[in-house]
Each structure stands twice: as structure tokens, then as C-alpha cells.
Amino acid sequence: MKCVKIIPKSLKGSIETPPSKSISHRAIICAGLANGISKVENIEFSKDIEATLEGMKALGIKLLETKENSDTGRHSLTIEGGFPLKVMQDQIDCNESGSTLRFFIPIAVLLNKNITFTGRGKLVERPLDVYYEIFDRQGIFYETNQGKLPLKVKGKLKPGIFPVQGDISSQFISGLMLALPLLDASSKIVMTTPLESRRYVDLTIEVLRKFGIDVKKEKDSSFLIKGSQTYKNGFYRIEGDYSQAAFWMVAGILGGDINCMDLKKNSLQADQAIVDIITKMSGNIQNTFQGIRTIKSDTKAMVIDASQCPDIVPIVTVLGALSNGTTKITNAERLRIKESDRLKAIATELNKLGANIKELKDGLIIEGRKKLRGGVVESWNDHRIAMSLAIAAIRCEQPVTIVNSDAVNKSYPKFWEDYQKLGGQVEEIFMD
Numbered sequence: 001m002k003c004v005k006i007i008p009k010s011l012k013g014s015i016e017t018p019p020s021k022s023i024s025h026r027a028i029i030c031a032g033l034a035n036g037i038s039k040v041e042n043i044e045f046s047k048d049i050e051a052t053l054e055g056m057k058a059l060g061i062k063l064l065e066t067k068e069n070s071d072t073g074r075h076s077l078t079i080e081g082g083f084p085l086k087v088m089q090d091q092i093d094c095n096e097s098g099s100t101l102r103f104f105i106p107i108a109v110l111l112n113k114n115i116t117f118t119g120r121g122k123l124v125e126r127p128l129d130v131y132y133e134i135f136d137r138q139g140i141f142y143e144t145n146q147g148k149l150p151l152k153v154k155g156k157l158k159p160g161i162f163p164v165q166g167d168i169s170s171q172f173i174s175g176l177m178l179a180l181p182l183l184d185a186s187s188k189i190v191m192t193t194p195l196e197s198r199r200y201v202d203l204t205i206e207v208l209r210k211f212g213i214d215v216k217k218e219k220d221s222s223f224l225i226k227g228s229q230t231y232k233n234g235f236y237r238i239e240g241d242y243s244q245a246a247f248w249m250v251a252g253i254l255g256g257d258i259n260c261m262d263l264k265k266n267s268l269q270a271d272q273a274i275v276d277i278i279t280k281m282s283g284n285i286q287n288t289f290q291g292i293r294t295i296k297s298d299t300k301a302m303v304i305d306a307s308q309c310p311d312i313v314p315i316v317t318v319l320g321a322l323s324n325g326t327t328k329i330t331n332a333e334r335l336r337i338k339e340s341d342r343l344k345a346i347a348t349e350l351n352k353l354g355a356n357i358k359e360l361k362d363g364l365i366i367e368g369r370k371k372l373r374g375g376v377v378e379s380w381n382d383h384r385i386a387m388s389l390a391i392a393a394i395r396c397e398q399p400v401t402i403v404n405s406d407a408v409n410k411s412y413p414k415f416w417e418d419y420q421k422l423g424g425q426v427e428e429i430f431m432d
């Protein structure tokens, strides 16, 4: 198994922030549903984005051209889409990507064709009940392995009222929003419990708008989607990813000076919350002409409500573990159904490095320390756990070995390369 050994060092320099994974999924799907040719620029081929692109190809879209930008190594895609889609393969492999699976299922049940969804790792068991309830209500055929993947579907979604729980995953609401405009009458999504990860839904509405689709927010708890809409083809450039920038921002605060470039100031990304969190913890964070800069600072503890920004919890836990006082993470129960049980994973592994973190049912209590010790830790095959541990290494007294370091490929294949570009000392090793 691939592992990395990190010699603790501060990180300094500028980083070309990777493109937003969340926006990339949405833009590729929208381009595929639009009649004609669209261009999607600034794509990083992470495993999750590959799954979405391959999935859309299975549904008949054509990837006419992939052009690499020689400066950034990122790609510009020319996509020929169109609805109705022409199913080329009846099996869609979502690998470990929750977004791919939950965005594709409603699209698959627009087509009345047999389609089977497969996946790996924790994705096999991540919840899908919100969709199963809709299928039961509408008489859509589906077959699972006791609720888990593989999932086989066949049927045709009907417009109407969709009561949906808002606190399991916002990805169900985004998935429905992608498909419902293509039905022949209006639909309404009505939240039956408060919507968490709300800004991911706002992001879906924004990308849909750019592709000519209108979704109306009626109140905080319901969305109106007119039927018989058509996706319009066009050009979309993906902005930088705040979830990934969060790792470098915390790295700057813990021991360096880092400028993250290509971050939109008025972004709809949920994880822009990292800027507010660092500011409130008294970190030195500044807007620069090209991005956001963080500089080594003494930070203090705070209480962080994770309900709207779950993906930054692992890296915020690292910051809390190295801040003065007791940081509390609350409303974070959904972290247990991500690529790993992230509350357990980050608490267990940071404690191995010498942190003092107590796990609660829906959060964490983190007693801050000046330094951590170092040692051997596990990624739990979770990209955000691997990257968080790599950043924690900056303030360790001894080297840190991360087992299964390839987990980063799910969202950020160039993470180790960028870590070294910033002056980090990383040695690749293999362990059984």
C-alpha cells in the first residue's frame, strides 16, 4: 500500500487552487443535458470527476475534445450533449463518488431504461432511502443488495410534489433539481426537515441558471421547478475550490505563509466558511489581488456549527487541535456517512499524533495543544482525512507516516505534488 512519510516543515508560497469539485460535477452534467456543444473549462481529473464524466458518456454524451492547459495541467472539455440521452452502457460505475451517484439516479429515471449503479468503498452503503421512498410512491422499479449498491432502476419519474428530508444529504435535492426541469409539468421539492448543506443547493440553482434552467426558491423550505424546460449549451469556467484551499489556508496559519489563488470572493461554495472560521479564531487571513493569504498566527478556540459546511470539519479539527483553548464542533452527525466515519477517523488519527480529542455523537471536543508528537497514522481511505493529517504534520515534533496516502486521488490527485511545491518534505514509501 502506498504511504508517505512527512518530515515536519512549514509551508510557504503560492498555490493554484484546484477547481471546485462540486461545481465540476454540476457543470459536466448540465453540459451533457444541453442540446449542442458546450465548453467546460478548468477541470481536474480527480477520481470523482472521472466517474461523472464516464457516467455521462455511458448516457450518450460525446466528449469531443480534451485540451490541457500547459501552465496549470488542468483541462478544457468540449462536450456535445442533448436530451433525451441515448444510453450507451447500462452500467454506471460511480466509484466512491456520492455526488455522482446521487446526481445520476434521478436522471436515470427520466429514461425508462434498465440502468445499474455500482460503486466501491463506503459509497456502497451511503444512504439512498430518500430516492427509494420516491420510487415506492411512484411505482418505479428498483432492486438493491439489501439497500446497498449495486442499484438497478427502471422507470419514468412523474412530476408532482416531492417531500424530502433535508438533513440526510443535500445531494438528493440537487439531484432532483437536475432532473425535474425535464419533466412535462411542474414539480415542487418540499423539505420535511431543515435543509443542511444549504449552500450546495444554492450552488446547484446557480449552475442550472447558467445553463438556462430556472428553479424558484419559494420559502426556505420549498423549491418550484417548472416542467418542459431545456438546458442551453454554453461556456462554463470552474472557479477554485474552497474545500481544497482550506487545507492550505490552515497550513499557512499553522506555520507558514501561503497564498491560495483563483478563489472567487462572492462564491456560493459552502466551504468559504473556512475564511470566517479562521478570522474568528484570530488567524491572520488577508484578501490579496489574486486570492487569499494566510500567515502563521496563534489561534484561539471557538464553537463551530458544521451543519452547513461538513467537508471542512477534518481540517478545522486540525486547527482546533493546535489552537489555544477548547474547540467544539457541533451538528456534525452526517460526517459519519461520508467516505469514512469522519468524526471517528479524524479523532482517532489526530489522537495517535498526540492530540486530545473526544468524540461525541454529533461532534467533537478538541483540547488545543502547542505541538503534536508525530507517528504512523491511517487515511481510512478518505481523501479529506489524508490531507488533514498531512497539514497536522507541520506542527509535529517527529515525522508523520500516512498509510494509504493515495486516497487523495478522489478529489485532489496533485495534492502531494503541491505539498512539495510549498516546501514540504514528502517521501513515498510502500508498506504491506
Ligand SMILES: O=C(O)C1=C[C@@H](OP(=O)(O)O)[C@@H](O)[C@H](O)C1
Residues within 6 Å of the ligand: 021, 022, 023, 099, 168, 169, 170, 171, 174, 196, 197, 200, 201, 310, 311, 334
Ligand atoms: O452537493 C455537493 O457537491 C456536496 C454536498 C455535501 O454533501 P451533503 O449534502 O451530503 O452534506 C458535501 O459534503 C459533498 O462533499 C459535496
Ligand SMILES: C=C(OP(=O)(O)O)C(=O)O
Residues within 6 Å of the ligand: 048, 096, 097, 098, 099, 100, 311, 338, 339, 384, 411
Ligand atoms: C463527501 C464528499 O464527496 P461525495 O459526497 O461526492 O462522495 C467529499 O468530497 O468530501
